[in-house]
Structures are given as C-alpha cells and as structure tokens.
Amino acid sequence: MADTGEWSLFTEDASGRDTTLASGTVAAPGTGSWHRLALRFRGDRVTGRLDGVDLATVRDATHTTGQVGLRVSPWQHAQFDDLSVVRTAPPPRFVPHPEMTVTASSQHAGNDFGVAYPARFAIDDRVESAWRSEYRPAAPLPQSITLDLGRTRSVRALAYKPKITGAAGGAITSYRVAVSQDGEQFRQVDAGYWQATIATKVATWPATDARYVRLEATDVAGCPKAGVASEINVATSPMTPLGAGEPPTDPVPEFPHTVPLGDLSASATSQQPGYEATKAIDGDCSTMWHTSWSPYEPPPQSITLDLGAAYETIALVYQPRQDGTNNGIVTGYELAVSSDGESFTPVASGSWPGDPATTWAQWPAASGRYVRLTAQDGVGGYVSAAELRIAYDDSG
Secondary structure (H helix, E strand, O other): OOOOOEEEEEEEOOOOOEEEEEEEEOOOOOOOOOOOEEEEEEOOEEEEEEOOEEEEEEEOOOOOOOOOOOOOOOOOOOOOOOOOOOOOOOOOOEOOHHHOEEEEOOOEEEEEOOEEEOHHHHHOOOOOOOEEOOEOOEOOOOEEEEEEEEEEEEEEEEEEEOOOOOOOOOEEEEEEEEEEOOOOOOEEEEEEEEOOOOOOEEEEEEEEEEEEEEEEEEEEOOOOOOOEEOEEEEEOOOOOOEOEOOOOOOOOOOOOOEOOHHHOEEEEOOOOOOOOHHHHHOOOOOOOEEOOEOOEOOOOEEEEEEEEEEEEEEEEEEEOOOOOOOOOEEEEEEEEEEOOOOOOEEEEEEEOOOOOOOEEEEEEEEEEEEEEEEEEEEHHHOOEEOEEEEEEOOOO
16 A cells, blocks of 8 residues: 555465555555555455455465465555454364374485475474375375374364475365265265465365375476375364366477476586586476576576487477575577587577576477577576476488
C-alpha cells in the first residue's frame, strides 16, 4: 500500500520471486494517520482488506505453511501496531503423532553433512527435520511412507508438509493416498497432482475406517528424484483440499537418438574445482559444471563436448542446475559444431528463460564430432549446467 492509494497483493516464493495476484488504486490515504490492513485466508481463498473494505479476493495456496510477518520496502519508513491472528475456521483434528509409528519404502538414514532423513522425522512435530527417500543413489519412484495410526479410526484427510527450507526440491507433486485395516491390503482413496511449492498440501476423501494410511510419491519436484516430507498428519475431521495443480507439459521434444553419455567427454574454458565440465555429462542432475567464482571469470564461457565419433547433430538439450539456486543458468547462448575440435561452424543462437526447466536448441543436421555451447550470459553473471545431451539424425 502506497500513500498515493496504489496497492498490490502479491506472493513471494522461496527463491525471492514475486508474483502479483491483484492490484488497484483507492483514495490516497496519505501519511500521518492509521489504517487497518488485513489478509483473510479461507482454504485457498485470500482476501486483502483496507479499513474493513475488501480490495480483492484471489485463489492462492502457496502460503499455507509458516508464520506471519511484517515488512516494508527498502528505505521506506512505516509504523505497525495491534498485529493479531484470528481463526477463520475451527482447527482440524489430527491423530496425535505420539500414537503413530511409521515405515517407508526407503529412507536416507546415513549422515549427510550432519543431517539424516529417516521416516520417523515425518511425524516428530518438527518442521526443520524431514523424511527423504533414498537418494545416494536415488531409489526409483514411486516411493511411499506408511503411517500406522495405532488403532482403527475414521479418517478423512491427509495433510502433507514438504521440506520448508529453501526451494521445493523433493516436494511430492504426483501422489496417491491409500488406506488399510491390516497393513497388507490397501485401497486407494485419493490421487492427483500438487503444485511444486513448499506450501502444505491436503488430500481429502469420504470418511473411511482405517488403521494404516499410505502416501505414495509417483513424481517429485527437482533433483534428485527423492520424495521429502517434513510433517505428515492424518485428520479425523473434514478438511478443505489444498495445493491442487496441473501436471506441467514437457516442452522438450522427444529426440529418439542421443549420443550415449558414456561416449562423451567434456572440457570448458572455465570451471570451479568440484564443478568440472565432466559433471555436465555424468547422468546425475544433482551435480553440475560451474564456471569459476574464485577467481571470478565472467561470461562468455564455453563448454565443448567430444562425442567420440562423428554424428549428424541436430540439437542440444540443456538441463539447468536443480539445487534451487538460479545462479549460472544460461540465458544467452551460441552453438557451434566441429569435425576436428579446432574449426567450429555456428549452427544456432538464441536465449533461454533463465529458470530451472529443461530447454533445448535445434539446428539443421550438421556433421561433426565436437559440439560447443558458448554462454554469452547467465543468471548472476555465472554459467552452469547440470546435464547436457546431444541429439542426432539417424535417418541416413
């Protein structure tokens, strides 16, 4: 809210990106007087209010986890008073965690930089800890976690809280919920797709008697593909579904022929120790090639792939880093092909959006053994790549 009357209702994700949900203008409130600002949350409906008057109501389920806070724009002065949080509906009735036990299809129980991710952390009432399915190496999806409620109860909903620190990596997106009386025979009660955010999600179904409730992850956000849950609750009272989304459509074309990773080698004009060029062709999207930041070496920088033999190359598939940070994601690029690794012929150039989604560049078939990606620009003034693949034409 500005003293001129301009206002906006926006959401900010874990990486700091803002999305405006609604905006407008009211009579200028000026300065030197008190006004009452309010946000009302009911399910995924969010209403912004000024002095008791609704400004806008939008649907947004990205902030169903966390605390309240106050913030002003940098270098702006404002005063706040009488902050209060008031319920808009009765709280759900959850099965107490101390009455539960839990098992999982896999878990990363080993020490990983001082952190472990056993299944029991999903019911320990601590959002800073989490269960994570095995990721060293990644156990193949689907992965599941099963709650034993201690006795048969009438259950109606499951509340799933992803790992809330940092980005949404590991957040369960495609899911199934099943229930059982005996822990052997399970019946599916809900399935769907959740948005890839750190917000709490809720799956609901008609009241059902069950002792065991299983959440199965058939797809997850980010890399590696390991499901994460900081807290899971089972409700015996009705709840409102939260977090439903639509599965993303993969814009990357289906290239039937790509050069096997085992045949590739890579070199780069710049690389930080531990982030060598070979990390872009190791088949592990949790590693990456990254240009040097100590000392800092700005773009343009390039990475050259030796395909091991000559191919009729037609495309490069670029997977940006998948660790929740955008630094180094290539935005402006040039591609060139060579037969001898010395003389390169440009085949494509353009721009990519600078987000973690996999993208690509295509060109008319060009014979060569070497393909060079030159990054003219990258987010934050760096260059990085989690994985690179080269597609070729095998029709001739």
